[in-house]
Amino acid sequence: MSILGTRVVRTEDPRLLTAGGTYVDDLRIPELADAARVTFVRSPIAHALITGIDTTAAREAPGVVAVLTAQDLDDLPPPPPPPADGGGGEVPEGAPLPLGGLWSEPLLAVDRVRYVGEAVAMVITNDSYQGEDAAELVSVDYEPLPAVVGIGTALETETLLFEGTESNVAVTSGEATDDAVFDGCDAVIKQTIVNQRLAPMPMEGRAAAARFADGKLTYWVSTQNAQITRFILAGVLGLDPGAIRVIAPDVGGGFGAKVGADRDALLVAWAARKTGRPLRWVETRSENLVGMTHGRAQEQTVTMGGTRDGRILAYRLDVVQDTGAYPRMSGFLPFLTKLMAVGPYDIPHVQTAARTVVTNTTPISAYRGAGRPEATAAIERAVDLFATEIGMDPAEVRRKNLIAPDKFPYSTPTGAVYDSGDYATALDKVLAGAGYGELRAEQARHRERGDVVQLGLGLASYVEITAADAAGGETSRLMVHGDGTATVYTGSSAHGQGHHTAWAMLVEAELGIPMGSVTVIHGDTDLIPEGVGTYASRSLQLGGVAVVKAAQDVKEQARRVAADMLEAAETDLELDTEHGTWQVRGDPASSRSWAEVATHAGSDGLVAFVQYIGGAPTFPFGTHLAVVEVDTETGKVRLIRHVTADDAGIVISPVLAEGQRHGGIAQGVAQALLEEMMYDADGNPLTGTLADYAAISAAELPSFELLQSETPTDVNPLGVKGIGEAGTIGATPAVQNAVVDAVSYLGVIHIDMPTTPARVWAAISAARESEEGQ
Amino acid sequence: MIPAPFTYKRAWSVDEALDLAAQDGDEAKFLAGGHSLLPLMKLRLAVPEVLIDIGRLHELSYVRDDDSQVLVGALTSYDELARSSLLASELPLLAHAASRVGDPQVRHRGTIGGSLVHADPAADLPAVVMALDATLVALGPSGTREIGAGEFFQGLFETALQPGELLTEIRIPKPRAAGAWSFQKFTKRAIDWAIVGVAVQGGNVALVNMGQTPIRASAVEQALAAGAEPRDAAAHAAEGASPSADINGDRGYREHLARVLVARALEESAARS
């Protein structure tokens, strides 16, 4: 009986529960014993020229070691040359790197600030209390410029964020102007949709510590990718990567916002070298809400046309991506949105187009789903609008258009190749599991009675892309030691996902070495020089498969060693994975333990290193159904049930998979109902603390109903796909559709997210007024 | 995240608290549970130079039966109010409202006195004591004085307390029909401040977050006294109110909510009594 697929509790937990994790701020090590604290001075204004920075008073404050500004950045190599076209216009599809050139971003503001929260100076003090005091004393003179806030303003205003550019449109991709395909449709719907700006808000914000001694930099950072961080640091600081050690200690959540290298965090490393003092920086939550990259922030125009009997013939998605003040992710997010635009549907004509604009707000980057929740939210709203237009149940419309199970691998008009899927089964499972027919009947009863509280049902069928960068692969080194224990060095970088448990399960399944004897190590570039990291739901299908392949390599080495020990032919050797022993087939007396075999192999034991390149991305899929109650007098929404089938192929650890689904669903629901990073017209954040940014709590959520579905993929030997972001992708549109559905009988056809009470009430009022006016 | 520097002083008696306050005048603030004051200080929106910790004045934490009224010590925590069996029977409105403030951790620390003196119109207890026609007792260098709840809240974060005065007690007349109450706290999330709130006790109706101070919905009260049905009386809920617009709703929405919530509160109160 393999341990795979069984319910195993996490090995990470006892330490986390009894001593607590060791996050950057918890490091109490000799190397940081005399570490000073970094406090950033940040711009309080969204768009302004800097006409002067006076650090005199700050320098004299108690405990101040140094005050650094852009002027002090004189020890860095020059940035790479800008692209030939000056950094605008068409960009290679999928290119994730910043554009540079005209759109380049300084590490510390030089003569201009472009968003509230932009770093202007660094104050270095003996302790953090002194840091807050001293930071207040840095005096910056700002000459305000008109603030560009909102996509509409960015497109229309004459104010440009970057001199020399033609407009605030940084990237343009694709064209969607063919109206002919809609002419032949019985019914056409068109709607603009806002996919609002969110704050990733991991419970641990950004944090980094650095020590530069004897020409070597040691850098502790809250990151999703230690090796990539080292690569970036080397380039920024002009150091050989061999002179840098990056360590990811425990990391308190990332959700995509700790991918790559945070620019403020990079400055901590630079400042440690500049001042010769070890440094530590741990941002506050208020800082985090304006300083960590935001997510989403798209405006979408969807057009969908089809027949009266529910067949969708044409779909157009036009996206404008607000990328904030600096195009750090270039056109990458809307590229993914366009790639996944068609979702799980078989639609003959699909057009997509995207533009990325800059605004005087916090820069945008990846956040759980990174471009794909936006795609699903758009088409799932469109499907419901189309269903309403033709008067058909939204479940029926979906069923009529889902890609059939015999069509895989399926090439979409947008250029994606879906590996495997059984979309209709997922839909049917959820409808049955939720009791869809009874729910519709109950909804009807509420409507007949004219109840104040109405019921809404919302569906979302989705497909998403995981391991989009499969070609980057992942590494694993596996060592079986002379005492029979094993150590896995993984390039993956868990920050809550439970890889230590899962990789140990994989080793036990493959080799029969018990989980308790398997140590998993990650996130230290001295121990693991090559690796990629954890994001894009890639780790199991790349990092996990790398572990399995390393285990298979070790197994073959062990077979040779055992054959030598037992003076038998290799083909006669077999591994009993239940007991973790090698023996000659049919001769139990010849049994040898892993310890004996590894000892016989030599002083290094058995070692294998695998760099596994993934064949292709994989495409998990599923259906979510949300059931909401809407108080039609106040607009308040209550989510009372959420039923899902999320199919990510074979499930290695049901416990971990469920946890990822739960967490994803909660964040998805939060986008639909509550969360939004808001700015006023001058670019001042209106939701700059957790008192105002409505992060979701246990009191706003029900327990979820998860149904099982495992449709394997051929892309990797485990048959697994990624599950980390699927919950978020499916949950948001299901809940939004449910809210609209609850009040559709009043004539409401669309409500933008978050569907706050005020928004829902406004939609109800408007619908009632327009009905009265008829 | 960290308050600006200040000097901490601790009072072990009410007299000592007054003496310390007299010494430092405008520079000093009393610190009770700290759950109204410390959050402001951490964001450096309040920067008192001296904090006088009155958290050890346990003699100011009580809920007492005084025949026709209930006496509540100013330093009684929300949690103690929520658990008080005396309040449950005589003033369930207060007990229930206290149980809805913040979360359990906040309720273990925050006090009724702290909430009233902080005078945030979005807080729950100021409107509740108005609905209960409470009298607030202040102790200062020149002795004790009694201030009616209607006069106590003077403006945004402004009360009738003079510098150096300590709120010691809240005196609440026992309502004729203890069961004729309702508390409607409308929030986006459970932990949020009320977007709009309504406290009803008998024919008294007070509103949370419909102006710079908690207010009585006098037009509603007058309509009720004249015999109007709850829904009809509630139609007057926004008269005389001046709600702000913010990210949770504009004036029109708040006025609408006030009407809906007052109607619900009146109906619930009637059903309960």
Add this chain to the structure above:
Amino acid sequence: MKVTVTVNGSQVEAEVPDRTLLVHFLRDVANLTATNVGCDTTSCGACTVLLDGRSVKSCTVLAAQADGREVTTVEGLADGSGEMHPVQRAFQAEHALQCGFCTPGMVMATVSLLAENPAPTEEEVRSALEGNLCRCTGYHNIVRAVLAAAPAESERRSS
């Protein structure tokens, strides 16, 4: 000023700036780093500890206010027998933690809840945890863990 706090049964005494927050006293003076800071508006609950047996947000308590009093952090939950506390055991059994950052505060809030309400309903649990934010778990398993821990914790408290 000089502050003396009994933390997990041991006296910790230090001269600290008057404005020192209890959470920093615990982390930097008592060297107990399990309790984390997650926000600056008393919203998230990551800093929850027990003060004289009841849950408080230690970021909104001055060390001076805890002078002479007893604080329990998650590091002090075990009884020394080597076994985890029932709440800790339940959190592991139900996969109620992922990154672990909110967990110490969540566990202490749970201990306090069960002391005051030994057999809560699901709704009561969700309401009691409204001041403890988690970004990873979606709360589903945390609620299960609290409900699972309740009988064992009730037994432990009565024995």
